[in-house]
Amino acid sequence: MHAIGIDIGGTKIAGGLVDELGGISRFERVPTDASDSDAIERAIVAMIEDLAGGERLPVGVAAPGFIDASQSTVYYTPNIPWRNHPLRERLEERLHLPVVVDNDANAAGWAEFRFGAGRLVSDMVMLTSGTGVGGAVIAGDRLLRGGFGAAGELGHLRIVPDGIPCGCGARGCIEQYGSGRALQRMAGAIADAGGIGTALAAERERAGGVLEGAAIGRLVQEGDPGALAALSELGSWLGQACASLGVVLDPQLFVIGGGVADAGDRLLDPVRQAFVDHLPARGFHPEPVFAVAELGNEAGVVGAADLARLHEDPDFLAFAPRG
Amino acid sequence: MHAIGIDIGGTKIAGGLVDELGGISRFERVPTDASDSDAIERAIVAMIEDLAGGERLPVGVAAPGFIDASQSTVYYTPNIPWRNHPLRERLEERLHLPVVVDNDANAAGWAEFRFGAGRLVSDMVMLTSGTGVGGAVIAGDRLLRGGFGAAGELGHLRIVPDGIPCGCGARGCIEQYGSGRALQRMAGAIADAGGIGTALAAERERAGGVLEGAAIGRLVQEGDPGALAALSELGSWLGQACASLGVVLDPQLFVIGGGVADAGDRLLDPVRQAFVDHLPARGFHPEPVFAVAELGNEAGVVGAADLARLHEDPDFLAFAPRG
Numbered sequence: 001m002h003a004i005g006i007d008i009g010g011t012k013i014a015g016g017l018v019d020e021l022g023g024i025s026r027f028e029r030v031p032t033d034a035s036d037s038d039a040i041e042r043a044i045v046a047m048i049e050d051l052a053g054g055e056r057l058p059v060g061v062a063a064p065g066f067i068d069a070s071q072s073t074v075y076y077t078p079n080i081p082w083r084n085h086p087l088r089e090r091l092e093e094r095l096h097l098p099v100v101v102d103n104d105a106n107a108a109g110w111a112e113f114r115f116g117a118g119r120l121v122s123d124m125v126m127l128t129s130g131t132g133v134g135g136a137v138i139a140g141d142r143l144l145r146g147g148f149g150a151a152g153e154l155g156h157l158r159i160v161p162d163g164i165p166c167g168c169g170a171r172g173c174i175e176q177y178g179s180g181r182a183l184q185r186m187a188g189a190i191a192d193a194g195g196i197g198t199a200l201a202a203e204r205e206r207a208g209g210v211l212e213g214a215a216i217g218r219l220v221q222e223g224d225p226g227a228l229a230a231l232s233e234l235g236s237w238l239g240q241a242c243a244s245l246g247v248v249l250d251p252q253l254f255v256i257g258g259g260v261a262d263a264g265d266r267l268l269d270p271v272r273q274a275f276v277d278h279l280p281a282r283g284f285h286p287e288p289v290f291a292v293a294e295l296g297n298e299a300g301v302v303g304a305a306d307l308a309r310l311h312e313d314p315d316f317l318a319f320a321p322r323g
Numbered sequence: 324m325h326a327i328g329i330d331i332g333g334t335k336i337a338g339g340l341v342d343e344l345g346g347i348s349r350f351e352r353v354p355t356d357a358s359d360s361d362a363i364e365r366a367i368v369a370m371i372e373d374l375a376g377g378e379r380l381p382v383g384v385a386a387p388g389f390i391d392a393s394q395s396t397v398y399y400t401p402n403i404p405w406r407n408h409p410l411r412e413r414l415e416e417r418l419h420l421p422v423v424v425d426n427d428a429n430a431a432g433w434a435e436f437r438f439g440a441g442r443l444v445s446d447m448v449m450l451t452s453g454t455g456v457g458g459a460v461i462a463g464d465r466l467l468r469g470g471f472g473a474a475g476e477l478g479h480l481r482i483v484p485d486g487i488p489c490g491c492g493a494r495g496c497i498e499q500y501g502s503g504r505a506l507q508r509m510a511g512a513i514a515d516a517g518g519i520g521t522a523l524a525a526e527r528e529r530a531g532g533v534l535e536g537a538a539i540g541r542l543v544q545e546g547d548p549g550a551l552a553a554l555s556e557l558g559s560w561l562g563q564a565c566a567s568l569g570v571v572l573d574p575q576l577f578v579i580g581g582g583v584a585d586a587g588d589r590l591l592d593p594v595r596q597a598f599v600d601h602l603p604a605r606g607f608h609p610e611p612v613f614a615v616a617e618l619g620n621e622a623g624v625v626g627a628a629d630l631a632r633l634h635e636d637p638d639f640l641a642f643a644p645r646g
Contacts, residue, residue: 066604066608075608076604076608121470122470123470123474124470137571139462139469139474140468142463144572145573146462146572147445147446147447147573147575147576147611148575148608149573149608150609151446151571151573152571152573153571156604157570157571158566158567158570158601159484161482161483166603168604169603169604169605170566170601240481240484243493245571247476247481248460248475248476248477248480248571249467249469250468250469250470250471250475250476251469251470278493280491280492280493280496281389281399281476281491284389284399285398285471286398286473288471
């Protein structure tokens, strides 16, 4: 059975018709005005109707922010002015299709678990390093949602007491040390310092004073020591976060996603090193594997669709193929 | 159906015959020599045979340390010289009864979830503050075991980077800031400082230079400002740990157990305060409740028995009474 996945971003909505192996047979994308809640809902409805083509297919909608544990209500989402918004009910009324709502990072992590790097394990933790740090936890073959639906907000794990202030109101969140934005800050500091930062400084001057993530990534690929030092610092923080998360969740696999994951082992090596350096009781229990994400930007769409299929038929997973 | 629960401690083995409401109809306890692995196994077998009385009852064995995810092998347990020890297989061979093995803190947390403070929630985190800090996580009505069986080792969550060295080999674990032993250290420092520490210092002198947990607890009950300051410091650390755990697990309920929990709200108030002070995105999602554990020292026996019953009949939980 096909299912429909919708991924609501800050500036666009993506949607797809997804098969049981996680393949996307149709894909659509429209720009949106995040400030206009009604227009966003109309765009979602139109996209779903178009993808469904009159068939009764389960629909999964992924959105950033906090979604309640029953996959119905958006407590809060950044950008769009939804507060305690009954999105599932509103969409079901208009569509007459079964709808569930999930957090976007959870949907992407679920896709990675079902069809990507996590397809051979039962317990997986995903950290996605982009503008912020997103998180998802799979525990015992299930998406960990928590009692109120807000589990897996791993970007806000505190890694440094009284550390860098975070947009969430707390301080020292891993988001401030492990995100693409943090990498830019670290690379900028190395550029300022001269020495191994010379190439970073030159790149920054060429780009008019801004050190873009893509430029840092290019220097990493070229083996530039300054860019590698920044990446290593980032990886070390992520590895420390994984050590803390391992104590709580004990996954067989950590998956690192987002733009920085393009660096592959150049990122994973410092992550692994920091993990073992900070792992309690090392040698007394098995240790997890580290991998980069295998799915791309469509992971949210794929995961949202698969979660909708699973909600429609909870026994589906026992017999489901995995990609 | 009755089930048998066994709780292996460092100096004794406790066992009980446990009914479906978590009641113990028979209870036994024997001292053990932790260094003699064979003698411990013989004592366990004798206790189970005695409790079973020839009936075919499921048996749950709780032990400290790391147990594999299939509830069979003891990877490591402190005190007893078991390493990668196939305890389940060895006991089943001798007993001809179905046996499962679980971590002792997990068993106690499961009992609290089924029959104690957690009986109304689906997602619960328990921190037990004793000599160390034990942990257990219930997520979506299931005990969180992790990919290798070592999930919920919450005492080793890092709370302070480069903090106090821990017996696990890492530094800054919450065990060093939230345990009964940490409370003794904090109370000792306040006693040294004079002022509000005068009563603590007098108590320490009376006891020959040692500030016992029971003495601190007595002063807490009397409202002594020095003892309350130490308890408040301990509670603050536990609350910070709960804030980190909440980001990952989002439980509806945190349960604090162990000797310090006797202080009730005098402990929970600073825990709650530190939690909200360090909670990311406060006000954008529901918040959990804090409670002290309701079950006593027999929680490990009760939980081990109930986990054995659940393993024997995975559908049991759907129709099970909760105490």
